[in-house]
Amino acid sequence: MTELELHELRREKWRLNGKPIRTIEEARAFLEVVGFCLLYPTRPPALVPTFLGAWCGTDVNLPTPQKAFSDPRAQEATDMMVRVLREQYAYEATLFDEGSKLLVAASLFPYYYALVGERNPKQAPRPGGRSPYSELASDTYAAIQRGGPISKHKLLETLGKGVSTSALDKSLSELWAKLRITRVDYKQSEGAFWDVLYRWAPDAVREGIELSVGEALSALLSKYLDCVVAADQQEIEIFLGNFVPRSRVREAVNALLAARELEFVRVGSRTLVQITPVKTDPVPVQRGARQGRNF
Numbered sequence: 693m694t695e696l697e698l699h700e701l702r703r704e705k706w707r708l709n710g711k712p713i714r715t716i717e718e719a720r721a722f723l724e725v726v727g728f729c730l731l732y733p734t735r736p737p738a739l740v741p742t743f744l745g746a747w748c749g750t751d752v753n754l755p756t757p758q759k760a761f762s763d764p765r766a767q768e769a770t771d772m773m774v775r776v777l778r779e780q781y782a783y784e785a786t787l788f789d790e791g792s793k794l795l796v797a798a799s800l801f802p803y804y805y806a807l808v809g810e811r812n813p814k815q816a817p818r819p820g821g822r823s824p825y826s827e828l829a830s831d832t833y834a835a836i837q838r839g840g841p842i843s844k845h846k847l848l849e850t851l852g853k854g855v856s857t858s859a860l861d862k863s864l865s866e867l868w869a870k871l872r873i874t875r876v877d878y879k880q881s882e883g884a885f886w887d888v889l890y891r892w893a894p895d896a897v898r899e900g901i902e903l904s905v906g907e908a909l910s911a912l913l914s915k916y917l918d919c920v921v922a923a924d925q926q927e928i929e930i931f932l933g934n935f936v937p938r939s940r941v942r943e944a945v946n947a948l949l950a951a952r953e954l955e956f957v958r959v960g961s962r963t964l965v966q967i968t969p970v971k972t973d974p975v976p977v978q979r980g981a982r983q984g985r986n987f
Contacts, residue, residue, distance in 0.1 A: 780892075
């Protein structure tokens with residue numbers, strides 16, 4: 693495989709070949725094919741597709757999250773994303789920071805939850821010295837649990853006048869990072885709507901809790917390689933290192949290589965990792981079958 697062939701294979705799978713998604717059915721199919729994607733491209737670019745790129749059918753001159761608000765294409769893509777979330781065809785999470793939205797296909801989400809989510813999601817988050825949750829995050833969770841799905845505007849009213857918008861955003865991020873809550877809708881007049889994840893997607897959360905970390909990591913690793921066609925060790929670790937320590941990613945890659953579920957492939961001057969192609973047995977020729985003989 694050449695670098696150009698790899699590039700073209702990715703462009704086709706990521707819908708960057710001039711064939712943009714336009715319907716919710718196409719959006720759902722795209723997400724199931726790639727498994728996960730960012731909403732907008734990042735700088736420096738991450739080796740993962742973007743929903744905006746698939747919506748536009750190209751990766752040329754796409755805005756980053758900081759500039760998306762002024763681009764009508766980004767608004768159209770976001771509107772479609774909201775429909776996808778509303779129908780539970782995918783779930784939204786954060787990747788590098790609050791501005792990097794990661795969409796995870798519904799079929800893949802239990803594996804993602806197994807790595808990132810809480811094992812006892814119905815237990816209310818408690819603030820403390822070693823806790824990742826602040827006092828406000830705990831109060832925010834309680835308000836969403838009582839009144840969700842609830843808009844950000846309504847949350848500010850519920851929590852009281854002493855809570856600023858920036859403080860609420862920080863508490864929502866704390867809860868979202870551990871998949872305690874999720875965005876389920878958006879309305880222009882009220883902003884994003886939030887609900888506790890175990891109530892919004894009980895089956896996906898239940899399935900994720902029952903999965904082991906090793907099983908979930910292997911599934912995500914395989915899907916990532918299917919999404920990008922082939923990648924080097926560092927690229928794999930950079931992406932999956934957002935969810936688990938890179939040492940765990942390295943161990944998972946080595947285990948799958950040893951099991952021959954993954955293999956090395958030469959691409960140009962680089963040695964990359966790909967999913968081992970399925971070998972099909974040749975169809976046996978039946979005895980007596982006509983093979984161009986004249987009778």
